[in-house]
Amino acid sequence: MSFANQKLSDIALTVPGAIQLFREYDLDYCCGGAVELAVAVQEKNLDINEINARLTELQNNPVNAEERDWTSASFDELIDYIVPRFHDGHRSQLPELITLAEKVEQVHGDRPDCPTGVAAELRNMLTDLTQHMMKEEQILFPMIKAGNYMMARMPIQVMEMEHAEMGDQLEVLKSLTDNLTPPADACTSWLALYSGIEHFIDELMLHTHTENNILFPRVRNAA
Incomplete structure (x- = not known):
């Protein structure tokens, strides 16, 4: 095929x-x-x-699927999955990554391969993502749960635009970290930082996929 x-x-x-x-x-x-x-x-x-x-x-020969198949879940179920799994997860993980990045930049700032600027970019992402998730939780998701699907179309378009901007921010993170490739003599904090950023990228992409490709198209179709 x-x-x-x-x-x-x-x-x-x-x-x-x-x-x-x-x-x-x-x-x-x-x-x-x-x-x-x-x-x-x-x-x-x-x-x-x-x-x-x-x-x-x-x-x-399908392997274990990624958790549940959410394409047939109700809107309430899907939203109640997104918030604790992704929103709360990002809120918990990003401050820890910022602390790690600040430590690595402070200790290894004199090295040419130091990921200088990563802490600042992570802080930008935390600010933008916090505002984005707040708009979803306080405006868009309640609108969907209330069945106001036509009204939700414009906020959905805004959320998709912000998702694209976050994708650009992820590319900046990759560029600053040599595509998350640590040097051979990287310390434990450096390795933990890159491993944590990799997990954050995986989660943010799965988060965006769940909304852009599953939730939002179904809401548009229901309008």
């Missing part, structure tokens, strides 16, 4: 394990999910045959 002409978001929704595979190849299945696999692969100079073969293997 060829996945070349399928959108990344559609593959992520229908092939168990595809999300982890896309993260391995640094393919954006959430904000860039409308792009076809062949185009995304070409932009990153990847081997389409290799990726297609691995997707086919996942399709034919």
Whole structure:
């Protein structure tokens, strides 16, 4: 089977394990999910045959799916999953990452490979993400739960724009950290910082995917 002409978001929704595979190849299945696999692969100079073969293997021999299949959950269930899993998770993780980044920059600031600027970028993300999540929790999500789907269309569009901006911020983080590649002599704090940022990126992309590709399209269709 060829996945070349399928959108990344559609593959992520229908092939168990595809999300982890896309993260391995640094393919954006959430904000860039409308792009076809062949185009995304070409932009990153990847081997389409290799990726297609691995997707086919996942399709034919599915591994454990990513938790529950949320595509058929009620809006209330989906929202009540998003807030504790992703919103609360980001609020807990980012301050810890900021502290680690400040420590690494303070101790290793004289090294040319020090990830200078990471702490500032993480602080920016915490500010932006906190405001974004507050708008969802106080305005958009109550609107959806109340069944005001048509009214929710404009806030959804704003949230999608902010998701795209967060995707750009993730690219800045990758650039500042040499794509999360620590030096051979990295200390424990340095390694923990990059590991934590990698987990944060995974969670933020899955968060965005859950909203952009599952919740928001269904609300639009219900309007």
